[in-house]
Amino acid sequence: MMRALSNLNPQTLRILALLLVLTLVILFFSTQISNYLNGRLFNRISSSVAIMALIATAQTLVILTRNIDLSVGSVVGFTAFATGSLIASLPDLHPLLLVAFSMAFGACFGAFNGLIVAYARVPAIIVTLATMALFRSLLVEFADGKSITSSQLPQWLTSFPNTPLFELGQFQFRAAFVVAVVIVLIVHFALQHLRVARKLYAIGSNPEAADMAGINQKATVFVAFVCAGALAGLAGFMFLARFGNITVVAGLGFELKSVAAAVVGGVNIFGGSGTVFGALIGAVLVDLIETSLVRWPLVSEFWREAVLGTLILTAVALDAVVMRRLVAIRAAKHHEKREEAAK
Amino acid sequence: MSDRSPLALLSSRIQTWEGFLVCALLFIVLMNTVLSPQFMTLGNQINLFQLSIEKIIVALAMTFIIINAEIDLSVGSMMGLAACAFGYLFQAGIDPVLTIGIVLLIGVVGGAVNGFFITKIGLPSLVVTLATLIGFRGLARVLVEDRGVTDFPDWFDALGQQGLIGPIPFALIAFFILFLVLYVLLQRSGFGRQTYIIGTNREVAAFAGIDTGRHKMILFMMSGLVSAFAGLLYAARVGAVRGDVALGFELDIITMVLLGGVSIFGGSGTLVGTLLAILIVLNLRNGMALLNITGHIQTGVIGILLISSVLLPRVNLAALLGRETKGEAGS
Numbered sequence: 277m278m279r280a281l282s283n284l285n286p287q288t289l290r291i292l293a294l295l296l297v298l299t300l301v302i303l304f305f306s307t308q309i310s311n312y313l314n315g316r317l318f319n320r321i322s323s324s325v326a327i328m329a330l331i332a333t334a335q336t337l338v339i340l341t342r343n344i345d346l347s348v349g350s351v352v353g354f355t356a357f358a359t360g361s362l363i364a365s366l367p368d369l370h371p372l373l374l375v376a377f378s379m380a381f382g383a384c385f386g387a388f389n390g391l392i393v394a395y396a397r398v399p400a401i402i403v404t405l406a407t408m409a410l411f412r413s414l415l416v417e418f419a420d421g422k423s424i425t426s427s428q429l430p431q432w433l434t435s436f437p438n439t440p441l442f443e444l445g446q447f448q449f450r451a452a453f454v455v456a457v458v459i460v461l462i463v464h465f466a467l468q469h470l471r472v473a474r475k476l477y478a479i480g481s482n483p484e485a486a487d488m489a490g491i492n493q494k495a496t497v498f499v500a501f502v503c504a505g506a507l508a509g510l511a512g513f514m515f516l517a518r519f520g521n522i523t524v525v526a527g528l529g530f531e532l533k534s535v536a537a538a539v540v541g542g543v544n545i546f547g548g549s550g551t552v553f554g555a556l557i558g559a560v561l562v563d564l565i566e567t568s569l570v571r572w573p574l575v576s577e578f579w580r581e582a583v584l585g586t587l588i589l590t591a592v593a594l595d596a597v598v599m600r601r602l603v604a605i606r607a608a609k610h611h612e613k614r615e616e617a618a619k
Numbered sequence: 620m621s622d623r624s625p626l627a628l629l630s631s632r633i634q635t636w637e638g639f640l641v642c643a644l645l646f647i648v649l650m651n652t653v654l655s656p657q658f659m660t661l662g663n664q665i666n667l668f669q670l671s672i673e674k675i676i677v678a679l680a681m682t683f684i685i686i687n688a689e690i691d692l693s694v695g696s697m698m699g700l701a702a703c704a705f706g707y708l709f710q711a712g713i714d715p716v717l718t719i720g721i722v723l724l725i726g727v728v729g730g731a732v733n734g735f736f737i738t739k740i741g742l743p744s745l746v747v748t749l750a751t752l753i754g755f756r757g758l759a760r761v762l763v764e765d766r767g768v769t770d771f772p773d774w775f776d777a778l779g780q781q782g783l784i785g786p787i788p789f790a791l792i793a794f795f796i797l798f799l800v801l802y803v804l805l806q807r808s809g810f811g812r813q814t815y816i817i818g819t820n821r822e823v824a825a826f827a828g829i830d831t832g833r834h835k836m837i838l839f840m841m842s843g844l845v846s847a848f849a850g851l852l853y854a855a856r857v858g859a860v861r862g863d864v865a866l867g868f869e870l871d872i873i874t875m876v877l878l879g880g881v882s883i884f885g886g887s888g889t890l891v892g893t894l895l896a897i898l899i900v901l902n903l904r905n906g907m908a909l910l911n912i913t914g915h916i917q918t919g920v921i922g923i924l925l926i927s928s929v930l931l932p933r934v935n936l937a938a939l940l941g942r943e944t945k946g947e948a949g950s
Contacts (some may be wrong), residue, residue: 409922581757597740
C-alpha cells in the first residue's frame with residue numbers, strides 16, 4: 277500500500293490524510309455525543325474557523341519562506357480595536373473602505389516586521405517576538421483604558437458574520453466563513469500556480485539556489501510579511517464583526533494557535549513545503565477537536581488542551597515518519613528504474 | 620598590538636557584547652538611582668529579583684538550549700504543571716517533601732518527552748515544544764480544574780516569602796548557586812564545550828564522536844527539571860496555585876536569553892551575557908514601575924530593546940569596518 281501511495285504527490289497525500297483524519301474524528305465523536313452531527317456543529321465550527329483560517333493562512337505565507345510571525349495575535353487585536361474605533365467615530369463609512377482600512381492597517385505592521393527581517397536581516401523569531409510585545413503595548417497606549425463595545429458598532433457590521441449566504445440542507449454557509457474560505461482558496465491557487473508566488477517555496481526550500489535563480493530574496497520575504505499583515509488585518513476585521521466587544525487583550529495567544537494549525541496542516545516549520553489549504557484543514561481539525569472535547573461527557577472539559585497537545589505531537593510525528601518512509605520508497609523505485617534502464 | 624594603552628584596551632572590552640551590556644546596565648542603574656529615591660534600598664533590590672525570580676532561573680537553563688541551536692517553548696507550561704501538581708498532591712494529603720520530589724521528577728519526565736520527539740523522531744524543537752506547551756498546560760488544568768489550591772504548610776510559604784539568610788530569600792540564593800553551577804558546566808567543562816560545538820554544527824559534532832542525541836536529551840531534561848523547580852518556587856512565593864500559573868512566561872524568558880547575546884542559530888553566547896541581560900531587564904522594569912509606567916508599556920520597551928540588541932551591533936560593525944578599510948587605504 278505504501279508503494280501505491282508513493283505515486284501520489286506528497287502535498288496531495290497530506291491533504292487526503294488530513295481529510296481522512298477529519299472524517300474519522302467526526303465519526304468518532306458522532307458515536308460518543310448524542311445529536312452531534314447536525315447543522316449547529318457546522319455553524320459553530322465554521323464561525324470560529326473563519327477567523328483562524330485567515331490567521332493560519334497569514335502564518336503559512338511567512339513560514340513558507342523559512343520565517344515565523346509571532347506578532348499576528350497583536351496585529352489582529354490592534355486592527356480589531358483600530359477598525360472598531362474608526363467605525364465608531366465615522367458610522368457612515370462605506371463597508372468596503374472599512375475592510376480596506378483594516379487590511380492596510382495590518383499590512384503596515386507586516387511591513388515593519390518585513391523591513392527588519394528582510395532588509396536588516398534580523399531573525400524573524402527575534403523580530404516578531406519583540407513586535408508582539410511592542411504592538412500590544414502600542415495598543416494599550418492607543419486604547420487608553422477604553423474598550424470597544426458592540427453598541428458602538430453599526431448594525432451591518434455585527435450582523436455580517438452570521439448572515440447566511442446560502443444553505444445546503446441543515447448547513448448554513450455564513451458570510452464570514454464563505455469569505456474566509458474564498459480567500460484561502462485564492463491564496464492556495466496563487467501559491468500553486470502563479471510564478472510570483474512560487475518564489476516563496478523557492479526561497480523556503482533552498483535560499484542559495486533561489487538566489488542563483490535570480491530571485492530577489494529580500495523583496496520576496498518583505499512581500500510575504502506584508503501579505504501576512506494584510507491577512508491578519510482582515511482577520512482583525514472579522515474578529516471585530518464577530519465579537520463586537522474588543523479589549524486590549526483581543527487576539528492574545530493567536531500566534532501559537534496559528535502556528536499549530538499550520539503545522540498540523542502539514543506546513544513544514546523549516547519552510548519550503550506545505551499548502552494554505554492544508555493549514556485551513558489544520559485549523560478546522562484543531563477547532564473541531566477543541567469544540568467536541570468540551571461536549572464529550574466521558575472526559576471533563578479540562579482535558580481539552582492536554583488532548584490537543586498530544587494530538588498535535590502525534591500528528592506531526594506520524595507525518596514525519598510516514599513521509600520519511602515514502603521518500604525512501606520513492607528513492608528505491610527510482611533506483612530500480614535506473615537499474616532496469618541500464619540493462 | 621601588545622603596546623595598547625589601557626584606554627584602547629578598555630574600549631576594545633566595551634566593544635564586546637558583554638561590555639556593552641555592562642555599560643547599559645550601569646546607565647540604567649544610575650538613571651534609576653537618580654530618578655527614584657526608593658530604588659537603592661535593600662528592600663527594593665531584593666523585591667526586584669523576587670518578582671521575576673522564577674523566570675530568571677529558567678533563563679539560565681534556556682541559555683544552554685538556545686546555544687545548542689534548539690528552543691524550548693514549553694517551560695512556562697512546565698512551571699504551571701509543576702505548581703499545579705504540587706497543589707494537587709498536597710491536597711491529596713501526600714507528604715510535602717515527597718511531593719516536591721515527585722514534582723521535580725515530573726519536570727525531568729516532561730523534558731524527556733520533549734527530548735524523545737526531538738532526538739528520536741527528529742522533529743524540530745519549535746514544533747515539539749509548541750505542542751507540549753499546549754499539552755503540559757492542559758495537564759495543569761486537568762489537575763486543579765478551575766479551583767485554586769492554597770493553605771500550603773507554613774514552612775513552604777515561608778521559604779518563598781521570607782528571608783532565609785538575613786533578608787535574602789531562598790529563591791535568590793538558589794538562583795546564584797544555580798548560576799555558579801551552570802557557569803562551570805557551560806564555560807569550564809567538556810560538556811559545555813560540546814553544547815557549543817553541537818550548536819555550531821551538529822553534523823561536525825557527530826563526526827567528532829559526540830553523541831548529539833544524548834546531549835540534547837540531557838539538556839531538555841535539565842530544562843524540564845529547572846522549570847519544575849521554578850514552578851515550585853512560584854507556588855511558595857505566591858502561596859497559591861491556579862491553572863494559569865506562569866502563562867506566557869516562555870516569551871519573557873527567551874527574550875532575556877536573546878538580549879544576553881545568545882545567537883538564535885546556536886553556537887554562541889555566554890551565561891554571563893544572560894545574567895547581564897537579566898539584570899538589565901529587571902532593573903529597567905523596576906525603574907519603570909517606580910515611575911508608574913504600566914506593565915504593558917514595560918514589555919514594549921523590552922521588545923524595542925530586543926530588536927535593537929540585534930540591530931545595533933550590526934550597524935556598529937559596518938561603520939567600524941568602513942573606517943578600518945579607509946585607514947588602510949590611506950596608509
